[in-house]
Amino acid sequence: MKKTPCAALALFFLVTCARPGQAPEAPAAKPPAASAGDKASAQAGLESSEVTSLARAIAGELTLEEKCAQLLMLAAGTQTHIPRALAKTLAEVPAGAVLLLGYNIAENAEDIMRFTSALQDIALSRSLGIPFFIAVDHEGGSVYRFGDTATRLPGASRVGELLEGGTGEEEIEALYRNAARQLSLLGFSLNLAPVLEARGAENRGFLTTRTYSESPLTVSRAGGLVLKAMRETGVLAAAKHFPGTGDADPHSVLPRLSPRAASPGSPGLQPFSEAVFSQGLAALMLSHAAAPGFDTELPVTLSARVQQGFLRETLGFRGIILTDDINMKALTHDRAPEEAAVMAVAAGADMIMYLDEYAPRVRDALANAVKEGLLPETRVEEAAVRIIEEKLRLGLWLKTRDLAGRSLDTRREEFRLLKEEGDALAASLVSRK
Numbered sequence: 001m002k003k004t005p006c007a008a009l010a011l012f013f014l015v016t017c018a019r020p021g022q023a024p025e026a027p028a029a030k031p032p033a034a035s036a037g038d039k040a041s042a043q044a045g046l047e048s049s050e051v052t053s054l055a056r057a058i059a060g061e062l063t064l065e066e067k068c069a070q071l072l073m074l075a076a077g078t079q080t081h082i083p084r085a086l087a088k089t090l091a092e093v094p095a096g097a098v099l100l101l102g103y104n105i106a107e108n109a110e111d112i113m114r115f116t117s118a119l120q121d122i123a124l125s126r127s128l129g130i131p132f133f134i135a136v137d138h139e140g141g142s143v144y145r146f147g148d149t150a151t152r153l154p155g156a157s158r159v160g161e162l163l164e165g166g167t168g169e170e171e172i173e174a175l176y177r178n179a180a181r182q183l184s185l186l187g188f189s190l191n192l193a194p195v196l197e198a199r200g201a202e203n204r205g206f207l208t209t210r211t212y213s214e215s216p217l218t219v220s221r222a223g224g225l226v227l228k229a230m231r232e233t234g235v236l237a238a239a240k241h242f243p244g245t246g247d248a249d250p251h252s253v254l255p256r257l258s259p260r261a262a263s264p265g266s267p268g269l270q271p272f273s274e275a276v277f278s279q280g281l282a283a284l285m286l287s288h289a290a291a292p293g294f295d296t297e298l299p300v301t302l303s304a305r306v307q308q309g310f311l312r313e314t315l316g317f318r319g320i321i322l323t324d325d326i327n328m329k330a331l332t333h334d335r336a337p338e339e340a341a342v343m344a345v346a347a348g349a350d351m352i353m354y355l356d357e358y359a360p361r362v363r364d365a366l367a368n369a370v371k372e373g374l375l376p377e378t379r380v381e382e383a384a385v386r387i388i389e390e391k392l393r394l395g396l397w398l399k400t401r402d403l404a405g406r407s408l409d410t411r412r413e414e415f416r417l418l419k420e421e422g423d424a425l426a427a428s429l430v431s432r433k
Contacts, residue, residue, distance in 0.1 A: 055389035059381060061128060066094055067384040068366040071345060073097035073135060073322070075355040080106040082118050085357075090119075093359045094126045096351060096387045097133035097190060102145045105136075109149055109186060109415045110408050116187025120400045131391060131400045133236065135190035138183060141209050143193075150182050151175075151422030154430050156195060159222050160212035162432060173225045175429060178422040180233035185415050187403060189235060189396055192285060194226040196239045196271040202247040202261055216270040223271055224279045231280055234394055238283035238322055239275055242311070243300065244268060246289035250330035254299060255289040263293025264310060273315060282319040282390055284311070286349065288330035298347075301331060302340065307348030320386055322351045326362075338365035346375050350383035 059067060072095045077086040080103075090098070098119055106112050116134050123132045137143050141155020154162075159172060183191060197203055198219045199211040212222040223239060230237035243262040246255025261268055275281035286301050294310060295303040301323050311317045323344050326332075331340040341352045341362050346369075354362050369375035391397070403411070 051392050052385070052389055055385045055392055058128060058130070058388050059384045062384065064370060064377065064380070065363060065367050066127070067380050068363045068370075069094045070096040070130070070384045070387050071351055071366065071380065072359060072362060073099055073133070073351055073353045074359050075357075076100045076104045076115075076119070078103055080104055080111060081115055082122075087122060089357075089359055090122050091126075093363050094123070094130070095132065095359070096130075096384075097135050099135045099192075099353065099355065100145070100188075101137075105145045105147065105149070107147060107149065109419075110412050112149065112186050113403075113408055113411055117404060120187070120404070124400065129397075130388065131189075131396045133190040133387075133391065133396075134188050135192055135238075136183070136188050137192045138179065138188075139193040139195060139210060140179075143210060149419075150186070151179060151419055151426050153179055154426060155209040156212045156222065157199075157209040158430065160215075160218050162429060163218055163221055164213065164215070165432070167429070167432060169221065169225055171425070171429060172222070173229055175422065175425040176226050176229035177233060178418060178425055180230045180235045182415065182418050182422060183235050184233055184399070185403075185411055185418065189394060189399070190238065190283070191230055191235055192238050192240065194223040194237065194239055195241070196220075196223045196275060197241065197244050198268050198271065200244075200261060200268065202255075202257060203245045205247075206245050206249055206255075216267055220271040220274045223275060227275060227279045227281060231282070234399060236283050236320075236390060236394060237281075238285045238320070239272065239281055240285035241287035241289075241324065242272055242284055243287065243291055243294070243306070244289060245287050246291075250288035250324065250328045252329050254330040254333065255287070257287075257289045257291040257293065259293030261293075262289075262291045264314065266293070276315045276317050281317070282393075283322055284317065284319060285322045285324060288324055288328050298343075299330065301326075301349065302343045302347050304347040312348065320350045320390055321348055323349050323353050325353045325355045327354065327356050338362050342366060342369045342375055345379060345383060348379075350386050 072093065074095045076098050077083050106115065119134060120131055123130060136145055139156060140153025144152055162172065195207065195210050196219055197207065197211050198216045199214045212219045227237050244257050246257045248255040288299060288301050290299045295305040300306045307321055311321065326337045326340050338361050342365055344352055345366060366375065366380065370377045370380060
């Protein structure tokens with residue numbers, strides 16, 4: 001396999017790439033808005049089309065199996081370091097992303113930094129050295145993974161109350177910007193937040209305080225602050241759960257969304273549409289719900305009508321479409337996770353979250369589906385390019401290299417100061433009446 005042309009092109013880009021988020025604000029653009037790293041690409045002297053071309057060149061150097069691996073977000077094991085089994089899996093399946101859950105988060109910032117750095121060492125040692133997206137759910141409130149290590153963000157419902165009560169957006173955005181800087185310094189590059197669902201009768205029981213408000217306008221305002229803060233700090237934010245979580249817990253059963261709640265033109269979709277059109281949304285997580293207002297036969301995660309028809313063609317969404325964990329009973333009650341993964345990619349999903357221990361099975365299922373003519377290779381190629389493209393736009397190679405070149409002592413002290421600032425911002429907001 002010839003690697004020299006692509007490697008030279010990638011090296012040129014990585015050496016000249018600017019840090020994300022330092023470009024001046026661009027004038028208002030026609031919808032859909034530029035994705036998370038377009039500003040960084042422009043500052044580096046590369047047009048969006050050139051970034052796409054570079055991503056295609058890099059993807060073109062990958063084998064089919066490597067491309068399929070880029071489409072996977074895998075779990076980081078069950079410990080706060082990399083056990084031998086995880087290292088073996090990531091060597092065998094060079095995934096596009098790794099998700100850290102609560103039991104992966106150490107009790108101090110330095111050990112978290114060690115963990116994320118060790119993960120990127122594995123990624124950069126592979127062919128072409130494509131970094132991982134290292135992901136975490138950092139919503140705040142009840143969905144918070146960091147214990148006392150990072151600033152505890154207020155729950156979404158509290159943020160919504162503050163906005164509706166007259167608190168200025170600048171103060172809330174300052175807190176989210178601080179949170180993004182903390183995530184970045186710890187080594188995270190993908191935040192699975194914000195929740196852009198308005199609270200309603202169907203999702204109230206499952207999401208409770210994880211939604212900003214019953215008002216789509218408030219949800220859009222609050223979610224937009226998260227997206228802006230993350231984007232300008234070089235962290236990719238994945239809004240969720242499109243088009244809504246529905247009336248049950250997808251870990252156990254297949255939830256349902258009424259046509260009134262989720263169909264083209266539903267008011268509850270306004271925050272998602274606004275995020276695509278004017279807030280630079282670059283990643284979107286799907287729900288595992290049945291949404292007969294869009295598709296009477298297949299759940300959202302497996303539906304081309306939702307993903308290709310509505311998200312791509314109607315809304316013009318250009319970013320990464322990400323699934324929730326493909327092992328949830330909502331999808332696997334009548335099919336294997338591997339089959340669900342193939343169906344999801346065929347329907348338009350770019351990245352499959354798979355949090356079980358059998359990652360090679362899913363990678364192989366995708367590759368075999370291509371070889372057997374059940375999944376177009378162009379669909380796999382398109383998804384891999386989109387993932388690599390966002391990594392380039394975020395300057396993820398440069399960011400990873402910069403973090404590796406700084407001592408843990410320096411990073412730990414910088415983080416301590418950030419946390420002090422963040423704690424003060426959070427306390428000020430939470431104490432408001």
